[in-house]
Amino acid sequence: MPRPRKRQTGTAGPDRKKLSGKRTKTENSESTSVKLENSSLEKMTTFKNGGTDLSNYWLMKSEPESRLEKGIDMKFSIEDLKAQPKQTACWDGVRNYQARNFLRAMKLEDEAFFYHSNCKQPGIVGLMKIVKEAYPDHTQFEKSNPHYDPSSKEDNPKWSMVDVQFVRMMKRFIPLDELKTYHQAHKAIGGPLKSMTLFTRQRLSVQPLTQEEFDFILSLEETEPS
DNA sequence: GCCAACGTTGGC
DNA sequence: GCCAACGTTGGC
Numbered sequence A: 001m002p003r004p005r006k007r008q009t010g011t012a013g014p015d016r017k018k019l020s021g022k023r024t025k026t027e028n029s030e031s032t033s034v035k036l037e038n039s040s041l042e043k044m045t046t047f048k049n050g051g052t053d054l055s056n057y058w059l060m061k062s063e064p065e066s067r068l069e070k071g072i073d074m075k076f077s078i079e080d081l082k083a084q085p086k087q088t089a090c091w092d093g094v095r096n097y098q099a100r101n102f103l104r105a106m107k108l109e110d111e112a113f114f115y116h117s118n119c120k121q122p123g124i125v126g127l128m129k130i131v132k133e134a135y136p137d138h139t140q141f142e143k144s145n146p147h148y149d150p151s152s153k154e155d156n157p158k159w160s161m162v163d164v165q166f167v168r169m170m171k172r173f174i175p176l177d178e179l180k181t182y183h184q185a186h187k188a189i190g191g192p193l194k195s196m197t198l199f200t201r202q203r204l205s206v207q208p209l210t211q212e213e214f215d216f217i218l219s220l221e222e223t224e225p226s
Numbered sequence B, C: 001g002c003c004a005a006c007g008t009t010g011g012c
Helices: A024-046 A080-084 A097-107 A176-189 A211-218
Strands: A057-062 A088-090 A111-116 A123-136 A160-175 A206-209
Touching: A057 A123, A057 A211, A080 A088, A080 A111, A080 A123, A080 A160, A097 A160, A097 A206, A111 A211, A123 A176, A160 A176, A176 A211, A206 A211
Parallel strands: A057 A111
Antiparallel strands: A057 A206, A088 A160, A111 A123, A123 A160
């Protein structure tokens, strides 16, 4: 029932028009994404215990300010998440293969930063956790939904979502600016944010973080705003 | 509101 | 399978 919408990505489903006959475009997109996903996961895995019980870290973007898309407000802030029953919501509306594949890689109890995008003060505002692993995003079948995808079939849903639960606010807001400053510095000196996906894959709305990235960002909570 | 970045579409 | 046109993301 909670059905926030995060505006994640193109309204236009990547291949809404074909898929009856040929699906080459789709499959290209998917396999490309899968590769990216895999390499990312491999990268993360090498930093960890390698097999069981690996927890992953994520950053998920959502718009905290009202913006209408097909007459529907895309706003979903961390305050909105907090206000949901059980402070839990489904993360619907993702329509990008890479982002979708990351959603599908999420495990119960994985932690994710809640990032406010497309707003006055973009940045990380809080922490949430995954409370339900990927399942079909119902909005792809709803004609009136801005993220409706007519090419997706009920018996083979194309798009997925997860459920997330509010964990806590950041002790202080971590602005994009500040992350960017560290990213630049770390590129030069090889610090933890040197290849943060927020800067290397600009438009990706669901993205993985390494343990190092996650820990470093948490450590910023204890520092003075820069 | 502008526009750079970048993913997708579709003609050829 | 290339690539120009187009649409979206999201910072500024």
